[in-house]
Amino acid sequence: MxxxxxxxxxxxxxxxxxxxxxxxxxxxxxxxxxxxxxxxxxxxxxxxxxxxxxxxxxxxxxxxxxxxxxxxxxxxxxxxxxxxxxxxxxxxxxxxxxxxxxxxxxxxxxxxxxxxxxxxxxxxxxxxxxxxxSRLQAEQELRLAKEQWEDTFDAVPDLIAVIDQELKIVRANKALSDRLNMDREEITGSHCYRVIDGTDSPPESCPFFDSEKTGRSHGEAYKASLGGYFDISCTSVKGLQGGKARVNVLRDITRRKEFEENLRRSEELYRRLAEDMPNLLCTFLPDSTLTYVNQAYCDFFQKNRHELVGQKWLDFLPREQRHAVREHLATIKPENPFVSYEHAVHRPDGSVSWQKWHDRGIFENQELLYIQSIGEDITDRKLASERLKENEKILKSVLESIHIAMIIMDLNTGKVLRTNEVAREYFYADDSAEADFEKKILPVILKGKNSLSSFASSLPVFNREVKINDVSGRLVPFLFYAFQSEFQGVESAVLIFYDISQRKNLEMQLAHSQKLEAVGELAAGIAHEINTPSQYVGDNTRFLQEAFTDLQQLLDLYLRLEKEVHAAGNDELLQKIRQARDEMDLDFILSEIPRAIEQSLQGLDRVSTIVQAMKRFSHPGGEEERVLFDLNEALTNIITISRNEWKYTSEVKTDFAEDLPQVAVYPNDLNQAFLNLIVNAAQAIQEKEQKSGGKGVIFISTRAVNGYAEVSIQDTGKGIPEYYQDRIFDQFFTTKPVGKGTGQGLAITYSIIVDRHGGQINLDSREGEGTTFTVRLPLTDA
Structure with a gap:
């Protein structure tokens, strides 16, 4: 080689x-x-x-x-x-x-x-x-054959249903779906007797069983749900799962049956039926001369039968429509004796109505003898059609006027087929719409998809947030919707962009309100925390005041004793001094005063610690730019100031990495995020332990991992159900009862960690066991 x-x-x-x-x-x-x-x-x-x-x-x-x-x-x-x-x-x-x-x-x-x-x-x-x-060619041929078969299956006017051994419909063609006025999804999987016969069990003359018992594959039956007589054939085929199946073909023979019935009836019965028909019925010669009209025909034209028979009905039509109708009539041939058409007609009162006619030519030796025709007044339908067109025009006007950008895109080429005025105002500064779409919009909507076909397979799309630069260069947030449709015969996607800039601004305001609410809760907690040490500081201070007063009296006596006894012994005064000392329990006072002072100092230290923590939390530094921040110190402060939230239901344990580097952050925002997580942990434990009265554990740890500072906040609370976990960071989503939560805390936390700091936040929760939130912040310079 x-x-x-x-x-x-x-x-x-x-x-x-x-x-x-x-x-x-x-x-x-x-x-x-x-x-x-x-x-x-x-x-x-x-x-x-x-x-x-x-x-x-x-x-x-x-x-x-x-x-x-x-x-x-x-x-x-x-x-x-x-x-x-x-x-x-x-x-x-x-x-x-x-x-x-x-x-x-x-x-x-x-x-x-x-x-x-x-x-x-x-x-x-x-x-x-x-x-x-060869394999690829065979697959292509198989796919084309399948598509051709499906097209042929749906093109057959007969009603076709493939039925399995359980009498369930596994496939139905379009004709059957249309006749039943049901979607094929509704039909598929249903028992055939429920859908076609409207019964809870197979009828006595079931074609499926009859064909098995008698070997006959054909039969005729009247089906009320289908509105007529049908010739039913039942053919055995191999099912999809290898079992037996039957292809039932129902051919509508209602007209044939009616024709046979009419032949059987006498002419009088036929005429009576014709006279009672609400439709217009007539027969006429090839030159349009009327030979018979029924009563409905007479009523429509407000004339009796003698006035109409012998007249040429083409003369009733507006002159400009007669030629088109003659051309329709000329198509009636022995091999194709049927024709349908619509036309306007003058009424006796001068008004114009619309009629639709179904004609059948009667031939003898290839010669057209006369034509049977049945017609209906379709004036209301025509008016409805005109109204529909007008409504479509109004709808188009509405689409152009509402403040939603809409673009129709060819799913095969990615080309723009149509835009509304709002889309053009947002995205197209001039006539270069195609270039702008491919440059600004297409990459955004295809994010995460490597082709138009993969995007098409992901449709429909609902409530996806995207950001696109408008004609002024401003980055605008949109809610993006997309669904598949057909436009001008082309497989297309309708793309809808709803500007949520105002909503985003409101969400930001709400986040600030939430932050103020949190600060208010902190203030209440601090007031509560300060109250207890303040009480025993006050009590001890009052005790010192009273003790000092008594001590002052004793000291005064001692001074007098010093002077008087020194001058001349005074036993009576000495006795009083001793009595006063015993009454005030001087030894007790001397032993308790130091302890009282020590407790007072401890209380004051406690107050100082709480106040300092509040100051560090509320005023850690400027927020104009990131600053290096000690996460261990920040978490210690937050644990202190949130103590009132967890002290009754939880025990807080920590494991802080001593070598954790400082992180470049926006301190106020980050304090808010960690406070939200700790308060959530305390509330989860409270909901779980409130009946038992026990205490849970909140475990907070820090460490440095692969270029990230990692903070883990774990609780032993009730956990989050799995079906809620995908939505836990969504705006306004809360698992708390009405009035207990706004659905903003975790959404704001996610925004602070991910959007504001470029970090990560992950959730691991098991219902009934507890939840762990893991926050990772990149270790970059400020």
């Missing part, structure tokens, strides 16, 4: 052996695509070139060995690989076999052996390519 100049890539780290391969290949008519030493170089080469085969050494320089390189090449381009190696142990051979090589060459080998293996590999590759082309 050398004369085809097949391209061979040599991957060999031995210079001498690679040179041997190179010379042998060139000498025998092969083109050496390249000669490389490493698996990495081989991958780089095949990404820019297309060699026909690769000679791959297994032991190579670099990080990839030959087997690993061959596997990567097979995944990317599936180029045939022949291993050239001196290693043929069982482990190596097993690994190599997993890559589906096209051959092995064990060093050393001669040129003839090399050429033989190459020839076999290349021939095998050619066969595989041909087989793949």
């Amino acid at each position: 050398g004369y085809y100049m097949q391209k061979v890539l040599i991957v060999e780290d031995s210079e001498s052996f690679a040179l041997f391969l190179n010379k042998a290949l060139i000498k025998n008519g092969y083109d050496v695509s390249a000669q490389v030493k490493t698996g990495e170089a081989a991958l780089e080469h095949i990404r820019e070139n297309d060699p026909d085969v690769i000679l791959m050494d297994i032991n190579l320089d670099g990080e990839l060995d030959g087997i690993e390189a061959a596997e990567l090449i097979r995944r990317e381009k599936n180029i045939p690989v022949i291993y050239v190696t001196s290693q043929f142990n069982e482990t190596v051979m097993h690994r190599a076999a997993q890559t589906l090589p096209y051959g092995y060459l064990c060093k050393p080998f001669n040129v003839h052996h090399l050429l033989g293996v190459l020839d076999i590999a290349l021939r095998k590759r050619q066969v595989e390519i041909k087989l793949e082309k």
